[in-house]
Amino acid sequence: MHELIESHIAPFLPKYPVDVPLSSFDDSAVVDGIVFTTDAHTVKPLFFPGGDIGSLAVCGSINDVAVMGAKPLAIASALVLEEGLEIDVLERVVKSMGKYSKMTNVPIVTGDTKVVEKGAVEGMIITTSAIGRRSDHLDHNLEVAEKYRKVSSSWLTDDNLKEGDAIIVSGTLGDHGIALLSFREGYGFESEVQSDIAPLNELVERILEVGGAVSMKDPTRGGLANTLNEWASKSLVGIEVEERKIPISGPVRNACELLGLDPLSIGNEGKLVVAIVPQKAEEVLAAMRELRIGERAEIVGKVTKGAGRVVLRTEVGGRRILDPPVGDPVPRIC
Amino acid sequence: MHELIESHIAPFLPKYPVDVPLSSFDDSAVVDGIVFTTDAHTVKPLFFPGGDIGSLAVCGSINDVAVMGAKPLAIASALVLEEGLEIDVLERVVKSMGKYSKMTNVPIVTGDTKVVEKGAVEGMIITTSAIGRRSDHLDHNLEVAEKYRKVSSSWLTDDNLKEGDAIIVSGTLGDHGIALLSFREGYGFESEVQSDIAPLNELVERILEVGGAVSMKDPTRGGLANTLNEWASKSLVGIEVEERKIPISGPVRNACELLGLDPLSIGNEGKLVVAIVPQKAEEVLAAMRELRIGERAEIVGKVTKGAGRVVLRTEVGGRRILDPPVGDPVPRIC
Numbered sequence: 038m039h040e041l042i043e044s045h046i047a048p049f050l051p052k053y054p055v056d057v058p059l060s061s062f063d064d065s066a067v068v069d070g071i072v073f074t075t076d077a078h079t080v081k082p083l084f085f086p087g088g089d090i091g092s093l094a095v096c097g098s099i100n101d102v103a104v105m106g107a108k109p110l111a112i113a114s115a116l117v118l119e120e121g122l123e124i125d126v127l128e129r130v131v132k133s134m135g136k137y138s139k140m141t142n143v144p145i146v147t148g149d150t151k152v153v154e155k156g157a158v159e160g161m162i163i164t165t166s167a168i169g170r171r172s173d174h175l176d177h178n179l180e181v182a183e184k185y186r187k188v189s190s191s192w193l194t195d196d197n198l199k200e201g202d203a204i205i206v207s208g209t210l211g212d213h214g215i216a217l218l219s220f221r222e223g224y225g226f227e228s229e230v231q232s233d234i235a236p237l238n239e240l241v242e243r244i245l246e247v248g249g250a251v252s253m254k255d256p257t258r259g260g261l262a263n264t265l266n267e268w269a270s271k272s273l274v275g276i277e278v279e280e281r282k283i284p285i286s287g288p289v290r291n292a293c294e295l296l297g298l299d300p301l302s303i304g305n306e307g308k309l310v311v312a313i314v315p316q317k318a319e320e321v322l323a324a325m326r327e328l329r330i331g332e333r334a335e336i337v338g339k340v341t342k343g344a345g346r347v348v349l350r351t352e353v354g355g356r357r358i359l360d361p362p363v364g365d366p367v368p369r370i371c
Numbered sequence: 372m373h374e375l376i377e378s379h380i381a382p383f384l385p386k387y388p389v390d391v392p393l394s395s396f397d398d399s400a401v402v403d404g405i406v407f408t409t410d411a412h413t414v415k416p417l418f419f420p421g422g423d424i425g426s427l428a429v430c431g432s433i434n435d436v437a438v439m440g441a442k443p444l445a446i447a448s449a450l451v452l453e454e455g456l457e458i459d460v461l462e463r464v465v466k467s468m469g470k471y472s473k474m475t476n477v478p479i480v481t482g483d484t485k486v487v488e489k490g491a492v493e494g495m496i497i498t499t500s501a502i503g504r505r506s507d508h509l510d511h512n513l514e515v516a517e518k519y520r521k522v523s524s525s526w527l528t529d530d531n532l533k534e535g536d537a538i539i540v541s542g543t544l545g546d547h548g549i550a551l552l553s554f555r556e557g558y559g560f561e562s563e564v565q566s567d568i569a570p571l572n573e574l575v576e577r578i579l580e581v582g583g584a585v586s587m588k589d590p591t592r593g594g595l596a597n598t599l600n601e602w603a604s605k606s607l608v609g610i611e612v613e614e615r616k617i618p619i620s621g622p623v624r625n626a627c628e629l630l631g632l633d634p635l636s637i638g639n640e641g642k643l644v645v646a647i648v649p650q651k652a653e654e655v656l657a658a659m660r661e662l663r664i665g666e667r668a669e670i671v672g673k674v675t676k677g678a679g680r681v682v683l684r685t686e687v688g689g690r691r692i693l694d695p696p697v698g699d700p701v702p703r704i705c
Contacts, residue, residue, distance in 0.1 A: 053478035066480035075447035111402040113409035144387035146400035164498035
């Protein structure tokens with residue numbers, strides 16, 4: 038996917054000097070102070086344990102804005118519906134979008150709806166875009182970090198990590214992908230594993246209030262392995278994480294073992310990974326754990342020397358390179 | 372479509388007091404001074420005389436921002452590609468997007484790409500979203516209008532028309548829909564009729580510099596008939612247009628007669644309809660005609676009493692109600 042975008046898409050689009058441009062491949066762009074993001078959702082099936090395409094779309098866009106250090110302002114939603122789709126299905130999805138819009142206080146302000154003939158899409162595709170503005174607490178957060186070391190970016194971009202930073206994960210990994218895969222294929226784990234779909238904006242704000250974070254990401258497609266590798270390659274650092282500290286639920290661990298999947302490569306939809314100056318890591322960890330969504334947060338590793346390489350210290354004491362997943366280990370989960 | 376949105380989508384989304392909300396069903400929303408719009412493009416085939424899905428997507432989003440009286444700032448693009456789509460096809464589409472991005476000086480700053488299995492979509496779906504800021508000339512434009520009559524909205528919204536306003540169309544109607552339909556079905560008109568895909572932002576700016584416009588729309592799906600009916604119902608006015616003044620090319624006229632289609636119901640992708648205080652109509656018309664894109668502009672009618680009704684004075688001297696088209700007279704043209 039990265040190769041597709043880098044070789045066949047990005048080179049043909051003109052470059053412009055905006056605050057955070059396309060070429061940085063970050064979670065959102067920033068233009069003239071406005072944070073801006075878009076995601077196409079092609080999840081299959083439309084409803085699954087713990088969520089549906091509507092909650093996925095709204096939370097996904099909110100999270101991509103929030104992790105830049107921004108407050109989501111509004112969402113735009115473009116629906117492509119297959120002719121013959123039951124009105125009841127549409128209404129359930131839209132109600133779910135409305136529920137998360139209300140919960141997060143982020144309005145869905147504009148949209149588009151296209152109906153295409155049967156067979157042209159499978160059910161429904163939802164593309165959500167979101168805009169946001171700099172969080173009121175982002176300057177404070179960066180000032181706290183700057184007490185300990187220089188911070189070059191004024192947003193929480195992927196190139197902001199430096200040797201010594203701590204890495205925090207907000208909760209258990211792999212739940213979304215395993216819940217979806219299991220439900221779709223009838224593996225039976227879905228009674229114990231639910232999608233973790235959730236908005237992260239409140240958690241992000243809480244972290245910024247404490248201060249010291251230098252970058253944040255939500256580990257969706259490609260999971261934690263992808264997130265850490267993006268950070269390492271864009272910040273030109275190494276990252277070392279300890280397997281035994283990474284929170285993974287028992288059922289997800291079992292499912293991954295049986296299916297031969299790596300939980301660190303599985304997509305999540307309600308988890309946050311934070312890079313932070315080490316002097317503030319414990320304080321931010323405690324603040325995260327006070328919120329229900331962060332109660333299983335852990336410090337899982339640190340930033341090291343070693344340009345672009347992510348190392349996993351395994352539970353049995355070994356060390357292995359944690360590569361970004363090749364292809365999509367579980368397709369159509371978002 | 373309108374019924375689908377009003378009955379099965381909008382009621383389930385929470386309402387928020389933003390500058391121009393979802394419930395006004397305008398070309399864009401306005402939130403905290405930011406103009407925001409989204410459109411899913413499902414055009415079939417991907418390439419057609421005068422354009423392709425890429426130029427359609429970029430121009431469509433730019434135009435939806437511009438007609439609010441805003442300057443487009445940036446575009447987000449979400450691609451859903453069918454597995455097996457030729458890389459060459461993707462590159463041609465992206466190059467086309469890049470060409471229009473460069474031409475208009477509106478960067479594509481962020482995006483998403485999903486690949487779905489063969490058969491899940493037909494080729495490619497592109498959803499583009501755009502953001503913009505208030506044009507530097509919008510205040511001047513509205514001040515000019517206010518010399519002649521009160522203007523209630525501070526943007527060029529659909530509810531801004533009053534009895535006496537003039538209606539201007541920027542050029543020939545029906546070209547996009549007829550070119551696409553003819554090419555798709557092999558009717559043979561496509562040698563003479565090309566899509567009119569074009570960015571309207573320069574034309575909009577020129578009009579605002581002169582001043583006096585109270586609303587603008589680009590007559591895409593449902594054509595001029597739909598545009599005028601939206602204005603009439605939202606502004607609670609009547610609109611009367613003269614058939615003989617509406618610019619339609621000979622080949623489009625012939626194609627419509629043969630196919631039994633009404634050119635006023637056919638979608639356009641590079642045309643502007645302007646409602647303006649009558650005292651400035653001639654001056655704005657002259658300014659529009661100075662630009663190539665507006666050289667065939669005409670004053671086609673006026674706003675009258677009569678809540679919600681659009682009347683067409685036919686070439687033979689009769690009068691008939693011009694209803695909004697039922698359904699999509701030509702599906703998948705945008």
